[in-house]
Amino acid sequence: MIVTQISCQFRPEDLGASVQRLEDVATRNLNTPDCLLYQVLEGRNQPGMVFINQHWTDLSAFDNYRGSEEFASMITELKPLMTQPPQVDVFDAVRHG
Secondary structure (H helix, E strand, O other): OEEEEEEEEEOHHHHHHHHHHHHHHHHHHHOOOOEEEEEEEEOOOOOOEEEEEEEEOOHHHHHHHHOOHHHHHHHHHHHHHEOOOOEEEEEEOOOOO
């Protein structure tokens, strides 16, 4: 399983539209068998901060997502709204239990 933890910083005036766009992408991906989790969370004590947690069945599924037109469109739309580059951590995880 591939686990990602991503943090993005947006201007306050762009936060609502950015979160909505991310939630739309999350909803679509959660309706596929390869996406096990796709959470979009706003930082409580960090205005403009958004955290994205994703779980994918395997690296191939994650690579397919990153290579999709939907992902490219989302990045093209949201990257200019970010106040700094996103911080991205990707882990190859094994679920126990």
